[in-house]
Amino acid sequence: MPQAWLPPAEYIETLPRATAYACLYFTDVLGRPFQLRPVHASESWHWPGGSMDPGETPWETALRECHEETGLVHHGEPRLLGACFTTHRGEDWPANDIGFIFDGGALTDAEIASIVLDPEEHTDYQLRTLAEWQREMSPRAFERLAAIDRARRTGVTVYLDAPDED
Template identity: 45%
Template sequence: MTQGPNWVPPEVYAETLPKATVFGAVFFTDERDHPIQLRSVYSAEVHPWQWPGGTTENDERPWETAVRECEEETGIVVPGPPQLLAAVFGLPGTQWPYATAGYVFDGGRLTDQQIKDIRLAPQEHAEIRALPLPEWRPLMPERDFARLKAVMEARRTGRAAYVGSWDWAV
């Protein structure tokens, strides 16, 4: 098989494609199904409330990232197996030069004692809250609240959500 006149090596072609970062996160609720979120220290304006998670490292898959980051940020070890709640995609913007692709996994429901036992990583998060869904709305940007609603619906229905508009602010 011969290569056509427009053929370029894969590594050259790959350099012409859009770039993206990948993340994994774990979503928890309390026993009353109130979403649990962590107040960000480093992203207070862009994404002030987050779930335990982060960007994948080399040779790491999103589930492994979610488990590692959750333990680092809260002390909670998520046993698995992974249960996907949502795939999330965002276009780049002025605050981040790459697209973002992520996976949100279900961490289950935490008891009040489990929530009290969470050890926040102070360099990443300053506070933890469990609030009824409507009370989260004024505390976060619309795109973050839409993602939260989609994940709650996925948890309720058992059907994973696709959040395709979690774009970085332009």
């Protein structure tokens, strides 16, 4: 028996919930990944980025959030390194997360020196080798970093499927 047609607003109510975010992956000219320490999760590190606003594309989100969080204005072209889907089960966060990680390129010494963090969002930034990051991060978070770094070096986009965040 065919399904009855639903008006768009009713149909949307039947779909799974998801939030979307986008970010930029930077290294310095030596290839060391750049990450920010968020105020709300001082034990973790993130790339410059955040949640999409209504009507915004993932690329527009990545550029806006990077500027808001670091003061950097990125002028490159959109190059998707990876997409990440995180499933959430439970009452704490009743939606999944869909993320887009874009290549921000290599930051020059002058760009790094110009970084101004938003103190309401981040307390620190670091540039470290992958080996140094591995000692600092949870295994799952490091796997994500290593996969995105590998995507940058090989030119092969990655898809990351993850259970609840750590």
